[in-house]
Amino acid sequence: MPDRFSTATRIRALGAQAQARVYRAAGRPRPSLPRGRNRLTGRAALLALVVCALVVALAYPMRQYVAQRSQIADQRKQAEQARKRVDELREEKARWQDPEYVKAQARARLHYVLPGETAYTVVEPSGAAAPEDSGARHSDSAARRPWYANLWDGVDHADAAAAAHR
Secondary structure (H helix, E strand, O other), X not given: OOOOOOXXXXXXXXXXXXXXXXXXXXXXXXXXXXOOOOOOOHHHHHHHHHHHHHHHHHHHHHHHHHHHHHHHHHHHHHHHHHHHHHXXXXXXXXXXXXXXXXXXXXXXXXXXXXXXXXXXXXXXXXXXXXXXXXXXXXXXXXXXXXXXXXXXXXXXXXXXXXXXXX
């Protein structure tokens, strides 16, 4: 019948028996060792070394991959926002093609009136009493007035300055 155990296993068993005899003869209890192998073998060390090398080698490419994926997501988000903005601008362009919309905008923004209509401008009492020497208040009230009123005031001031120098 062939022997089932290798030579190394038999030598290990003989060594454990000899160690037990030595401890019994000395009267000391044998230190308990956990069952099975507790030593790091050469194969396990090599495997650990290979795994560490792979982790180190792949760390930078994985970091780059994750960063590029986030950049791609940002670019897609920006492209979607640009598409929405283009759609809004197309809608606005279509509105400006309508003559009625243009008339309504001219009335609202430029205070235009059609022939035969009377335009009324309501002046706030606080705006009329404001001193003109204050630059901030003057520019603020000028921003609330129609553009043609500001233009006419500029012409009047230029004319007054030219008359003063004559």
